[in-house]
């Protein structure tokens with residue numbers, strides 16, 4: 001049918017054009033930020049006291065290296081390789097190979113679920129190896145050069161294998177169930193699919209911190225003492241259902257610092273990265289490297305960071321994000337249910353007529369057909385996320401933490417060698433958090449208003 005062939009070609013070219021266009025925007029914005037790195041020579045006035053000229057210069061070079069690596073990766077992976085794969089019908093080739101392998105292992109090639117599982121394994125193995133050189137370079141060259149890499153080769157390899165296995169253990173049953181639901185769900189399968197995925201995602205959010213995160217990182221309870229006492233007091237004053245308090249040895253993986261809390265229902269746990277804390281009270285204090293000394297925050301600053309995090313909880317940001325995610329998923333499933341029988345979508349990525357695997361349809365629709373929509377939504381979510389960050393800062397300010405929060409933000413930024421100057425366009429497209437200077441300025445304004 002020449003008509004349909006044409007439709008599939010138009011589909012393919014539209015996908016390709018949008019893909020390239022989106023990446024050209026990213027490229028342009030990163031170039032703008034590189035110009036900022038290249039031309040900023042002075043510490044911004046607001047940070048004159050806190051940031052040494054020498055640290056500023058280090059951060060500038062670190063940022064520049066990361067941005068250049070980002071551009072290289074974007075051109076090679078996101079534009080060249082993806083375009084070639086799409087154009088040559090790579091996905092269809094892998095599918096054909098999956099059918100062969102299914103047969104070789106004596107499995108049933110008539111079972112779409114079995115072939116899909118083999119396909120999923122193949123595509124994930126290929127994806128892992130495709131990513132590997134970039135990960136190795138980023139960890140052992142880029143981060144190493146700037147003093148952030150704490151991983152040994154052994155740790156890195158183990159970590160990669162573990163995350164591959166965990167990924168498969170989680171995704172295989174979920175994907176199988178999705179296919180099964182589409183097969184038996186009737187005309188309104190998207191409602192069942194949505195209900196299923198809703199339960200699965202809530203389940204994952206619940207089990208992740210308790211069963212999965214400990215597979216990758218070491219958690220220890222926060223030792224008794226002033227910090228623990230004051231965190232408990234702060235939580236109690238806000239009626240935050242605090243369960244356990246943990247410190248995660250984030251420094252094994254990398255030295256970038258953070259704090260978060262987890263748990264949807266009932267008691268929640270707060271997790272502090274050890275890099276957030278001043279290097280005291282650690283079990284192996286004596287082995288501390290010279291460049292680690294003096295990093296981290298004072299107790300009051302840690303408390304201010306937590307006040308911000310608790311603000312996210314009190315203001316219902318997590319709940320709002322989950323609701324948005326569920327609505328999103330519902331919309332995607334409706335679009336999928338309307339389009340997945342349309343054969344040009346499959347032919348566009350190289351499938352012969354009448355071969356229309358559900359998993360492929362889902363990937364093509366969710367990733368490619370909806371790409372413009374995804375881009376818009378992700379931009380809107382970035383804007384929303386920045387608004388939430390300001391609100392959480394405001395919450396910390398109301399609890400009287402604005403000075404300490406400002407101090408903590410500056411310290412964390414310096415510990416992470418964050419560069420304080422950003423191109424506004426680059427920043428509004430990419431940053432889920434307002435920049436350091438924006439947050440400091442807002443905190444200052446809030447304080448003035450208070451007085």
Ligand SMILES: [Zn+2]
Pocket residue numbers: 308309312388389392
């Ligand atoms: Zn936040």
